[in-house]
Amino acid sequence: MIDSRLHVLRMLAAHGTVTATAKALHYTPSAVSAQLRTLSEDLGVVLLAPAGRGVRLTPAARILLSHIDSLFSDWEHIRGLLAAESGAYAGTLRMCGFSTAAAALLPGVVTALNTTRPELEVRIIEADPADCFAMLLADDADVAVIVSTRAAPSSADARFETQFLLDDPLELLLPLGHKLAGRTAVGLQETADEPWIVDRPGRPHRQLVFNSCAEAGFTPRVAHEAAEWDTGAALVAAGFGVCLVPKLARIPSGYPITRIPLRGDPAPSRHIRTVVRRGSASQPVIAEALEVLKQIAAAANPT
Template sequence: MIDPRLHVLRVLAEVGTLTAAAHRLGYTPSAVSHQLKSLSKDLGVRIVEPRGRGLILTRAGEVLLERSQELFTRWEEIRGELDGLDSGSDIRSRRLRLCGFSTAAATLLPPTASAVKELFPGAEVTIIEAEPEECFDLLVAEHADVAVVVATDPLPPRGDTRFEQAALFSDRLDLLVPAGHRLARRAAVTLSEAAEESWILDRAGSPYHRLVRTACAAAGFQPEQAHQSREWETGAALVSAGLGVALIPRLARLPDGFDVVRVPLRGDPVPSRKILTGIRSGSGSQPIIASALKVLESVSTELAQPE
């Protein structure tokens, strides 16, 4: 509704080079170049200028971006208002697209989807699994309406007026140990009790790696990284083989067949990762989106409740 070329401009402002922006948007550099050129021509104002071998926004470009955000927000509000009063017409029903990182997509979103479908009969609910940073791209591109992401991630734009973010719940971390481990029988342990263990982490630089290091630092030690794993499943396999211990979010379900034990952590604060929701600014006025957020909340407390 609002000129999509503004999205292109915004991505360019973030990444700094036209090529990277194009890649992220699924266009070719040539296309992005033309879009910006035509936008600039339509406005009669120069909005980008070469800086090194990349492009930066001119003052006009920055102002354009800054001010136009209000348009997007306002538009989402209007959409919401429209949905609200269009009682019962099902020209194409409602449509809701939920996106989230893998764990969320597997555990949180399916029950949410079916609950929303019950509240809005005839609505079409889609689930998209995507990396957290990708999620926000999906939001702006209108390929998704609600995002569920991990707060710790590198690029959840903070204070970005494009989005409204809200804390959903804290996903507590459990200590994952082999079946025969000295801590396996304990009802709960503090993180520092595992300070001397060998640790299985994601590779350095990854969001999860940072999360674990931060938690351990808060407990007063540096984990010794013995092995790397990206997926919970491989991590569990390594733990099961006695190669070390790991932290795993309560939400992450493991396949059967691993000889491992989840030991709840206690402490103050209790180690956890923060899950939050994101929507396009203003889109919360759309009934189906508002209701999705509500359902998400009840679903997540329900999942987090069992200890």
């Protein structure tokens, strides 16, 4: 209901280039370019300036952007009030989350909502946290479950509303014959000399492991890089090193490995949060999904 061209501008600010914005919105670059041009003309303000082979937002565009977020969130809120009044529980709810969430938390929400709200169609979309934010903005998803990181624009962003869901403690993955394999709990600093298997550079889980180790007073020596828990488990089983896996993550059985909880106060863990578009929590469907999600998180709480 808010002029879609304002939304396009917002997406441009988030993605940087016209082409990336077009891809996120399922448009062609021509369409995005044309929309921004007409918007600029209608407003009588120059919004874009060429910068290299891309574009740069003008100060006027920054001013505009700094104010329209509240416009969008207000509208989401109004929509929610309307939906609440008319008791509309029909339609489609789209939930996106990173792999573990999509596997461990979201299915429970789907089954729960399927029984209480049979007319509601609930979809799960597995996506990395960064993609989750983009999907929320693009209205390709309504609820996101993400791992809280410094990179994520989670707190105090006028576009999103985020809520703590649960702490997923990290556990040490060891080969069965390892000297620490028999312990009931391990301090992370005891592994300072181990070779490590971590995620690829730039990926969130690698950040998390490095941060945890830094807090324990050492920098992990990277031996191998694995993107999937399965790969990491195989490398650990082969004796190539150790790695950290969240308790919620399921590891394939059959490997000669063991999972040892970590000591610490607070124990190293990843913080899982829910994210929705600001204002959209007033939609009954979304509110109920968040509620169910909290219950499931509490039930499955591994701490």
